[in-house]
Amino acid sequence: MMERLLLIKYGEIHLKGLNRPFFKRLLRQRLLENMQDLHCRVQELHGRVFVTGFAPADEPLVIERCIKTFGVVGVSPAAKVEKTLEAIGQAAIAELQAAMQRDGQTQCTFKVKARREDKTFSPNSDGINREIGGMILQALPQTRVDVHRPDHLIQVEVRDGAYVYAQSIQAAGGMPVGSSGKAMLMLSGGIDSPVAGWMMAKRGMTISAVHFLSPPYTGEPAKQKVLDLASEMACYCGPIRLHLVRFTELQEELYEKGRHEYLTVLMRRSMMQIAQRLAEEEGAKALITGESLGQVASQTIDAIRATNAVADMPVFRPLIGMDKTEIIEMARRIGTFETSIRPGEDCCTVFVPKHPATHPILEKIAAEEAKIDLPRLIEQALERTEHMIIQPHQ
Ligand code: ATP
Ligand code: MG
Secondary structure, three states: OEEEEEEEEEOHHHHHHHHHHHHHHHHHHHHHHHOHHHOOEEEEEOOEEEEEOOOHHHHHHHHHHHHOOOOEEEEEEEEEEOOOHHHHHHHHHHHHHHHHHHOOOOOEEEEEEEEEOOOOOOOOHHHHHHHHHHHHHHHOOOEEEOOOOOOEEEEEEEOOOEEEEOOOEEOOOOOOOOOOOEEEEEOOOOOHHHHHHHHHHHOOOEEEEEEEEOOOOOOHHHHHHHHHHHHHHHHHHOOEEEEEEEOHHHHHHHHHHOOHHHHHHHHHHHHHHHHHHHHHHOOOOOEEOOOOOOOOHHHOHHHHHHHHOOOOOOEEOOOOOOOHHHHHHHHHHHOOHHHHOOOOOOHHHHOOOOOOOOOOOHHHHHHHHOOOOHHHHHHHHHHOOEEEEEOOOO
16 A cells, blocks of 8 residues: 655744634645645645655645645655555655655665654654665665764654655745735736735735736737736636726827826826726735836836825735846746747737836826826726636646
8 A cells, every 4th residue: 555645834824823724724625726736635644744645646736736835935845655664664665766756866775754743653763764764774785874964864753654754855935825816917928917916825815917008009918918928927826717808998098198207107007097996896905016126117116196096995015125136036936937038919008108207297197187088998998808717737
């Protein structure tokens, strides 16, 4: 009898006191959703969460899905074997061999660390460590024991069966999606906003997204890019409700009638008002943007203040203190970078002014907005919004 399974380590959920059962239930639900097509089971036993029931060939895929599930801190692929020293020893040898192969080692040091939940099992933990250590040394003479700084730590847990594992794969961390309410992400086709959404989803927020496009100035590839980005984000966040707002008429009005150096901030303010309306409609309680202080003209403190002035709900800007290089590094890690750098025009860059005001003044903005029928244009844009649900690209 030998079964492969994954032992799930979860972090901050421990801190949540009375909410703990809620968080744990949510974590299990998210794991199940992320692996729907792989027919796994997610079980809880003695306060531990396990993923079981997958085909051995699917193990790498199941691991990948688990480490993308927020709330999971680490994943240990394990063998569950009979509670006999012989079976535990064989499993331990196999785990260590696999670990050496992964690390390309011809020799290594190890330590066995046993825990006995089933106290009727004999020998005790120290005994198990010694016995299993001895079996490994005999089978793999190229290995040595090092109890202080071993290359590989082989863990054995004796419970309803014996669990043996040697690997702990780091996962995304954070909190399960759905534990911190919902927010509306302003998703452009750029590098920053997907990262911003990812960061807030990591803190347990359910993410909806809004994208502004201006056909025919923006084309089909630009739209497809946003759909692909949302789909990549959905691998972590779960299905994403996406709103595609037709921004053309509003932009044209602003371009025709407004002062060009104020164009960007005026567009930003209308975007934010529309995003807020969509957020309210579906119960999202905050907006998220990918702004980073000083990165471009629209992201100076005065420009941000001018944009922020139209918002009644919190606007989360998780990248505000990050450098571009740091953001790029994160985008690569979460897998959105390659899509973000695909060609595709953004509606903001189509109507970009030559000399954008870096210190827009609120009174002047009001005067600009008074030149057009902004409320009507906003209603019109909302009416022409396309709504869809984006699934993870699995
Ligand atoms: P990004 O890489 O996210 O596009 P950026 O560095 O290009 O950001 P801006 O173009 O100034 O910066 O956009 C700032 C933020 O405004 C974006 O991060 C995004 O949240 C929002 N935004 C910009 N354009 C759009 C759009 N077409 N649709 C939705 N949101 C947008
Ligand atoms: Mg952009």
